[in-house]
Amino acid sequence: MPYDRSPDQDECPLCAERAARLAAYLEQVLPLAEADHETFLKGLQTHPPTSVLRIHPHALKRQIERMIGIGELRDLVETGIPMEWFAEGPQWRKILLVGETVNGRLLHVVCGYDSARPDAWYAITAYDPRQGKWWWFSQDGRRRVCFCPPPPDWDPDEA
Ligand SMILES: [Zn+2]
Numbered sequence: 001m002p003y004d005r006s007p008d009q010d011e012c013p014l015c016a017e018r019a020a021r022l023a024a025y026l027e028q029v030l031p032l033a034e035a036d037h038e039t040f041l042k043g044l045q046t047h048p049p050t051s052v053l054r055i056h057p058h059a060l061k062r063q064i065e066r067m068i069g070i071g072e073l074r075d076l077v078e079t080g081i082p083m084e085w086f087a088e089g090p091q092w093r094k095i096l097l098v099g100e101t102v103n104g105r106l107l108h109v110v111c112g113y114d115s116a117r118p119d120a121w122y123a124i125t126a127y128d129p130r131q132g133k134w135w136w137f138s139q140d141g142r143r144r145v146c147f148c149p150p151p152p153d154w155d156p157d158e159a
Contacts, residue, residue, distance in 0.1 A: 010139050012146035019145050033085035033095050036118040043119030052120050059123040068126050072101045076109045091115045098142055106141050
């Protein structure tokens, strides 16, 4: 099974081409993501009343289940590095940030924002990509390497 990769196998043999296409796409768009991230962080520092990080109820639930503190989540949003970025519809943007907490815990935080309001972000979910549930990432959690269909027992609600 392609999603049941052994610990020493960091690439999915079936998905090398798609992984390369994603890498090429991200090379184009991550500078945009980084610019929006900077705008967001600058907003947090200079205009606290209008700039805001909202925690989506889903994220709140997940962060409690996964024992991710609110401070850790905020830290991650502030210090994380944009790893993936997608446009959903004309205005909605989704960004995946990767970073380490002060305790050295590697986490992903997924945020969404309206491109017209890059100073207001919503944290959608947070998780440790090196847990088995996120089978499509590399071992170091910093690249998507697999696009195969999910395992039969995989629950999308887990993400
Ligand atoms: Zn694959």
